[in-house]
Amino acid sequence: MSLEARAASLSQRHALIDRELEAESHRPMPDPTVITKLKREKLRLKDELNRLSPN
Numbered sequence: 001m002s003l004e005a006r007a008a009s010l011s012q013r014h015a016l017i018d019r020e021l022e023a024e025s026h027r028p029m030p031d032p033t034v035i036t037k038l039k040r041e042k043l044r045l046k047d048e049l050n051r052l053s054p055n
Contacts, residue, residue: 007049010048014042014046014049020038021035021039021042
């Protein structure tokens, strides 16, 4: 998998987690454990995207 393809895949997963987090937050009784898990995964993906960045 090329670097660009890996970054695109991570970016798509990051966006999906963002939508899942938004949906969970707007439920009548949001599960704080699920929210924490999603936030950690989103941050992990962001960190990996930053490492792949050519800056």
